[in-house]
Amino acid sequence: GIQVEQSPPDLILQEGANSTLRCNFSDSVNNLQWFHQNPWGQLINLFYIPSGTKQNGRLSATTVATERYSLLYISSSQTTDSGVYFCAVEVLRTGGGNKLTFGTGTQLKVEL
Amino acid sequence: DAGVTQSPTHLIKTRGQQVTLRCSPKSGHDTVSWYQQALGQGPQFIFQYYEEEERQRGNFPDRFSGHQFPNYSSELNVNALLLGDSALYLCASSPWEETQYFGPGTRLLVL
Numbered sequence: 001g002i003q004v005e006q007s008p009p010d011l012i013l014q015e016g017a018n019s020t021l022r023c024n025f026s027d028s029v030n031n032l033q034w035f036h037q038n039p040w041g042q043l044i045n046l047f048y049i050p051s052g053t054k055q056n057g058r059l060s061a062t063t064v065a066t067e068r069y070s071l072l073y074i075s076s077s078q079t080t081d082s083g084v085y086f087c088a089v090e091v092l093r094t095g096g097g098n099k100l101t102f103g104t105g106t107q108l109k110v111e112l
Numbered sequence: 113d114a115g116v117t118q119s120p121t122h123l124i125k126t127r128g129q130q131v132t133l134r135c136s137p138k139s140g141h142d143t144v145s146w147y148q149q150a151l152g153q154g155p156q157f158i159f160q161y162y163e164e165e166e167r168q169r170g171n172f173p174d175r176f177s178g179h180q181f182p183n184y185s186s187e188l189n190v191n192a193l194l195l196g197d198s199a200l201y202l203c204a205s206s207p208w209e210e211t212q213y214f215g216p217g218t219r220l221l222v223l
Contacts, residue, residue: 033211041200043155043214086154097168098209099145102154 002027002091004103012109013077021072021106023087031090032063033100034072038083046072046085077110084108114139116205116215124221125193133188133218137205143167144186145212146178149200161186162208190220198222 003026013019023032034046047054047061049070054061058077063070070087084107088100117136125131137144143162147155157170161180175191184205190197198221204212 035214041149041202041217041219043202045211045213048211088154093168095168096209097160097162098206098212099157099160099168099170100147100155100204100212101157102147105154 002029002089002101004087004089004101006085006087006103006106008106009104010107010109012111015078015110015112017077017110018073018075019077019108021074021085021108023070023072023103025068025070025087025089025103027068027091029065029068029089030092031098032070033088034061034070035086035088036081036083037086037105043086074108077108079110079112082108082110116141116203116213118201118203118215118218120218121216122219122221124223126223127193127195129193129222130189130191131193131220133190133201133203133220135186135188135203135205135215137184137186137203138213141205141207141213142184143206143208143210144180144184145204145206146186146188147202147204148172149202149217150196151199155202158188193222195222 051065088102145160146158149155159169203215206212
């Protein structure tokens with residue numbers, strides 16, 4: 001099956017700093033999503049981004065499907081950005097269905 | 113508009129017991145997917161239900177089974193619980209083959 005790797009595994013930032021998280025995948029994908037998992041376990045949708053660039057406030061994401069990677073940018077980080085960031089991919093499948101294969105995650109801690 | 117809801121929020125069981133977890137999808141969604149997230153890992157796909165049928169299944173043993181009801185809600189059943197089944201169980205709902213939205217999860221501890 002498809003492999004999804006994220007880097008770095010852990011990241012500590014001072015409030016106000018910028019960061020880039022990376023997601024590499026081993027095969028062509030139909031869809032890619034970024035999620036933020038808060039300390040209580042809730043997965044929050046950030047971006048649905050199979051290709052191209054999207055921005056939402058201080059967050060933006062870029063997926064280069066031909067090179068099989070995606071980047072999540074966090075600018076002017078805040079303590080509320082702390083948590084685990086996951087990318088997840090879907091592979092087109094005959095018979096239908098759209099299971100998500102998650103990456104290994106990046107644990108982010110933003111300190112004052 | 114309520115999002116995806118799951119019950120119970122926490123559960124403690126003993127090895128060998130059986131457990132049922134429940135999920136109500138977001139309004140307008142007809143597809144429910146279940147994921148298992150062990151501590152320190154990413155969620156792993158268990159199965160997906162649409163039109164009351166299991167449409168796709170991940171690499172989980174037959175001890176894991178599910179059901180979808182006519183109102184699109186779903187149950188996940190796990191038989192003969194093992195210590196390794198301790199995890200956060202996440203339900204996601206969506207329109208068929210569209211973006212999935214996750215519930216808050218059920219934390220299962222098997223002793």
